[in-house]
Amino acid sequence: MRALLNHLTTHTEPLSLRRGKPGQLFSDWSLHAEYFLRDPEMYALLALVPDIQPWQRARILLQLLYSSRKGMEDELRRSLDQVIVVLLAVLAVDHVIAVALALRQLRANHKHTSRSIVRYFFGHPLREHVMKVRRSAVVDCIEHALGKNVARASRNYSRETEDKLCKYLRRYGVDAGTGISVLRDLYEKAVENEAAIIPGEEPSSYRLAHIGAAARLDNLNERPKTITPTNRGEASSALVHIYRGGSSPELCNALEQYVEDAAKSLPEFHGKLALIVDASASSKSYGEREFSTLSQAVALQYILERLCSQLELHTVGGTGRPPVPQGATDLALPLLVALEYEPDLVLIVSDGYENTFFGDLERILAALPVVGIKTPVIVLQSKFTSSDDLTLRRPSHTAPQLEFWHQQDFEKLLLSAYLHCDSGVNSARLFLRRKLDNFCCELQRAEEQIVDAVIG
Amino acid sequence: MKNPLAIRELEPVLQLAPGMADYYCGMLQSSGALTVVPLFCIRTTSDATKITGPKTGLKLSQVRGYGNLELANPGENGIAIVPLHIGYIQDKAQNHAACRSAFIAAGQKLMFEDACCVQQAQGGFLAEAQQWFFILPLQLREEALHQRRTVAFGKLWPAIAKLNAEFGLGKRGHLELILSKKRPYLNQFQSRFECLPEQVGALFLLNGKLAGIEICPTPEYFAEVWMALVCFSYGVGAMFYEQHNGTRGIEGDAFFDTKLENFGAKLKTAGDVSVELKIEALRKMVEESRAVRLESVSNSLQTIPKEEFKHTEEERFLKMTLRTVEGKNFCGQIVEESGRLCYASVFARNSYLSRN
Incomplete structure (x- = not known):
């Protein structure tokens, strides 16, 4: 795992979209696939180590969403789900879109894959910005996750279609009303003036939405620009x-x-x-x-x-x-x-x-x-x-x-x-499991605070 | 581990600075092209005249016109021995270096009218506030010593220009080019080598060849002059080898590899051997290879050619005498007090260092 960790912290090649087999998407696909097969939990947990390159975290997310869960223990599934939640919180939206588009190209449509993509785009706090600036990409991602016919059914206002759609969206843990409204916005507001949607806010501000969570995960809260003997911890x-x-x-x-x-x-x-x-x-x-x-x-x-x-x-x-x-x-x-x-x-x-x-x-x-x-x-x-x-x-x-x-x-x-060393790998695993639980709780609390603020 | 380097046994080294028999060697330190053998004194200095170091007992008083460097001893008692080839640097002022050592009594000021300017194209004079000092690079010391008592402030410029050119810098009599542009590299010599408690001197070897002997009156004095010596004097000498000629390892490096190969072969046939025994064998190999390398340094010191030294008395202060020693391969200045060596700065001539 130490070779993988070294790779994750140093290899900066972006995740590019090219037609072909998984191995042709990026040069280190086989490395990621090999380590995932060897020890899926530890592979996923390494994404939580500080200073992992963002594009490497994106590859881990892709690997976790691309791979089947068949035969996995419940506990392992739970851990992988948690890592997915963390990665979706700390990765830039554009990185997540790249992953979702790669999943579409790879025709990965496991249940956990679709659910994660749908929840991410429907629940993103700045989804209006995202959908405005990256509309066509988001449409592709959502149509892949939900199915093209399902996503486009939102444009049909008949009672019967809406009921079916609501039922379908609930399966993904998405609030049906919000889901339909988001889908309609996605298709119907496509031609509107970009700046008119949210006045006073930069449409590209969504690109910074992950910064806070990423800094917390990477312990970057205190890195002075001017270094003195007394500001290094x-x-x-x-x-x-x-x-x-x-x-x-x-x-x-x-x-x-x-x-x-x-x-x-x-x-x-x-x-x-x-x-x-x-x-x-x-x-x-x-x-x-x-x-x-x-x-x-x-x-x-x-x-x-x-x-x-x-x-x-x-x-x-x-x-x-x-x-x-x-x-x-x-x-x-x-x-x-x-x-x-x-x-x-x-x-x-x-x-x-x-x-x-x-x-x-x-x-x-x-x-x-x-x-x-x-x-x-x-x-x-x-x-x-x-x-x-x-x-x-x-x-x-x-x-x-x-x-x-x-x-x-x-x-x-x-x-x-x-x-x-072996005892060290076990120590690292225990620590990263604890960190994962704590970070997920933190994300949960932050989400609840936002909901409370909205209700309040 | 026994240290086979004993000054008493190094006759060829003793000729460079009479009185060195009072000193013994510590464990050598080596990094890159430079090897430093720390020196310690076997006698105490309690009954000797109080001698203050260049930081605590020596202040740059003023530079009165080019080539006139005035140093002062602000103390109330004791005497300052000016380290040979001390120089001072300051922004926006012409840097100067002294070409000789000297005595400065407490409260006394001494004008070096034969100082040399080491910054050809810079106006302005050094002020008292700036006390950052260096020792001239090894390659310039022979020329500087030769030019002592010559009143001509630009006398070192041709040698500095030549040295700059050797480092690929502008061919100007501007020592600042090396001391500033190569500063990050030179500064590291202070960390690559370590000044030890009670250390009063050192033998400096470049690629295994003796390049200089520095002995100071007290450990405090040596600690004060250490950085200037290791970084800017012998450091510049070592930097030239490291960047141009390559670094030659000390003989004996291959010894360990041979021993290890034999031990590895034995292990293959020996079956289970405990970790304890393996480590003991490794320790023995390390210690033996270190002894071989020490022997190699010792042999290198033994091969210093015997020669006649010309001693010129320069100055006296109470029972202390400052002399210039000049031989075919080495030169420098030493201070003796009642026949006992208390300061020495003797270095190899450039022709000796460049000889294979």
């Missing part, structure tokens, strides 16, 4: 102040609280974890960035101590709590010590500068498979900003290297790391 901010000499009881208590709060929203690790933290002199950094990368690394350490009951810590260079940065960087020998513990996973948190016999870490990592040690070792690189130049800061080209600079990167970082 609460725990690291407190640690920077402590490192600068402000170790007051209030600050220490606040740090404890920040760590506890952060740990609640991050995935636990149910296995043996070895953590190597590089607190060598270089991790102190200098100038305005002084202590920043180390503070973020130590924040991760403190949080992991709460997330994993079987964690063994190895600090390189500095000592104390938090470790005072000093000494040279020898990552190779601490790795061997860590491996003696026979952990399920080894994480090396470093600024990336190795100087005691540079290259020894790489040598050890290359030697592990030769001697039959299969424990995954991941290098987690602490940076000051997302755009730090890491050319000279890669101690290994063998081990997977993951990067982080803000506390909000931790979720993706840990999930990506956990997926390298």
